[in-house]
Amino acid sequence: MKKKFMLDLVVKNNEFLNNQYFILKLSSPEKLPEMLPGQFVEVRVDGSSESFLRRPISINYVDREMNELWLLIQIIGAGTRKLSELKAGNFLNLIFPLGNSFTLPAKKDSNLLLIGGGVGIAPLLFWGSYLHKLGYKCNFLLGGRSKENLLQLCEFERFGNVHTTTEDGSHGERGFVTQHSLLKSTNFEAIYSCGPTPMMKAVALYAAEKGIFCEVSLENTMACGIGACLCCVTDTVDGHVCVCTEGPVFNITTLKWQN
Amino acid sequence: MAELKVKLGKLQLKNPVMTASGTFGYGTEYSDFIDISRIGGIIVKGTTLRERQGNPYPRMAETPSGMLNAVGLQNKGIDYFIDHIYPTIKNIDTNIFVNVSGSTLEEYIITAEKLNSLEKIPGIELNISCPNVKEGGMAFGTSCLSAAQVVKAVRMVYKNELMVKLSPNVTDISEIARAVEAEGADSISLINTLLGMAIDANKRKPILSTITGGLSGPAVKPIALRMVWQVAKAVKVPVVGMGGIMNATDAIEFLLAGATAIQVGTANFIDPTVTVKIIDGIGEYLNKNNFNSIYDLIGALET
Structure with missing residues (x-):
């Protein structure tokens, strides 16, 4: 580390x-x-x-x-x-x-999707810029309650194709990110997601059903941030682990998300 | 330079600043920020006979000037500690204590016994005060009879420095202190966290998965200080004070109240370098006031 x-x-x-x-x-x-x-x-x-x-x-x-x-x-x-x-x-x-970081896709020509909701888009800009610099092609699917909650769209456009959803239909397609037509029309090899937990759970469910590699970034409440207090744990196949040191990025196959 | 060395029973610490169990991991978590061998003593995470997963998330709530935790003694068990963690920390040049907890008397005894053989673990802190477990923990520390019982049993099998950590969730902490001293405790540490609770008014639900948890941080300092003062008057063995210590001045207040050493806990979460700042700050205070030794300060409260 x-x-x-x-x-x-x-x-x-x-x-x-x-x-x-x-x-x-x-x-x-x-x-x-x-x-x-x-x-x-x-x-x-x-x-x-x-x-x-x-x-x-x-x-x-x-x-x-x-x-x-x-x-x-x-x-x-x-x-x-x-x-x-x-x-x-x-x-x-x-x-x-x-904490840890997102995992690079297996293949350079992978079709990648970065899905973010609300302020949860934050780490995806850095990840998208990083992938772009390495020559990967990114699609961003960004959601919010309304267009005021869609953030940094211009920044994201520098690094890939941007698609949006809003719950009130004020920008992009109306509905949740997981209802976007892109998910029906395109096959993705890897999905990275950060946002509200219900959104990430829906994304994880979609990825799991299709057998797509998927990582999510969790934002549990923390005290120390360095693995000392054991307050920020999430339940995984290996038991309770600290989100601050073992995460915040987790492959969905390791998480036990039964609400 | 004033002398900072203190003695806890037969054990000498290079200074009176220790870290509180559960707030400093195994020490190495902090080695990017400070030279952890400068610390007088490191008390590692609460360890039990068998692996414990701890309580479900959420386990923490921020409170005014403090925090509640309900970790519930998550640890991999004493055998894992001995085989995998001990080898990585045994060469740190400080006194490393293992905080020992159990659900039954027998678990305390076996865990303590296993620690006898570790050359670089000069002592244990017997935790009879964890408020976040269903069985054992605080239940042992809230009556004189059960506190005495567990200390007596562990004393029979454990030969090194035996520090006993008391719960503040009692009517008279001095009574408990006297009971554990009578059964052979070499030193007494206090206070563990105060039982508290936090509610989310918008969700109309408790914040912690366990509903109640242990309160720590500056919010508890006046209570901790009062209890350390009471216990220091009630017993002859050294007292190790803790509860909301954020800086050198706080630490000095505990020493004045009668503590021979202090533990820094929650403050480590906000400033990972706070322990060395406190060590330096105590030294500066002694020099400024022309004290030759830390012992000029211990129990020197003028009342």
């Missing part, structure tokens, strides 16, 4: 996508450590009496040329609200890089 660091990174930019979502673009005078798609960071939330623990957040994108690390964050509670108040020039303390 790669060495983990605790570093103060500087906020270069805090970019609001709308009133619910923002992207923190972080950098450092030093070269950022090596990071892999699927990995996450634990950020310390300073100055909030309501949030005590760090917040685990997926690595959204790494721009090597700009020496930038992006975090896509949804304002949900006191901790993420406090993070949303960060301004350019502020520092943010991170422990990273944490």
Whole structure:
């Protein structure tokens, strides 16, 4: 496993996508450590009496040329609200890089599908960019409740074909990602997914029925992020394992998902 | 430089800062961040005779200035520890304690007995205070009779440093402390977590799969400090204090209350380097106040 660091990174930019979502673009005078798609960071939330623990957040994108690390964050509670108040020039303390990463497809010409929902699309941008750079062809299927929940579409378009669904039909096909016509018309060799658990379970079911290689990225609540507290476990064929060290990316065949 | 060495029974620690069981894994989880051999003592994850899967997820809830956990002693069992984990940690230059738990008296005895033969494990912390298991755990630590019983039985078979970890979920913790001291405990550590609960008002459901769990973090510090002070007055053996220690000042408060050593727990989750910061901070405090030894501080509370 790669060495983990605790570093103060500087906020270069805090970019609001709308009133619910923002992207923190972080950098450092030093070269950022090596990071892999699927990995996450634990950020310390300073100055909030309501949030005590760090917040685990997926690595959204790494721009090597700009020496930038992006975090896509949804304002949900006191901790993420406090993070949303960060301004350019502020520092943010991170422990990273944490967890495992997505697995490269077996064949270069594999037909790949990356399925994301809501803020769960975050790690798929980094993964898509990584695959694109290695010469893989990606399809992105991104879903949200409404068009306000479809994020970073322009960024995704740089790395592959983008397909969308919304529950209210305001963008792309109406319905859930697993109802998209693409799934009926195309055979995929590998599927990677991150989003709400019910969505990932539906994706996993689809992949399992068709016998498609499928990895999902879980976002269990965590304390330490480094395998010490054993709070973030998921049930697998090998028993309870830590999502922070054995995951967050799991092959669906190892997960025991009986609700 | 002031002397930081302390003695727990026959055992010498290079400084009074230890890590609390269940918050520091087996130590190596933190070696990317700090030189773990600087720590006075590492107490590894609660270990039982047989493998335990622990409680179902969710096992953790964040609370104001703290957290609830309901891990339920997930571990691979003592034989796995001896065969697979011990070889990887035995050369760490610090005192490594194994936290021992059981569902029955017999399980405590067999587990402790197996640890006798490990040269680089100078002591055990007997956990009679885990609030997150259905059988054993805290049940042993909440009455003088059963606490005495388990300490007596383990003392018969275990020859090295025997630290006993007490539960705060009792009416009079000094009574329990005296009972375990009478049966041969070499030192007493406290407090384990306080039984608590968290509810999700929107879902109208408990947050933890077990409904209740153990509260730790700064939220419990005043209670822990009070209990350490009470126990330190009630017994002659060294007391190891813990509960919400986040920095050197917190640690010094426990030493003043009568603790010979302290354990850092939940703080490790927020700052993986906090233990060495506390060691350095205690040293600076001693120097600043012209104390020659950490013993000038222990129990030095002026009342």
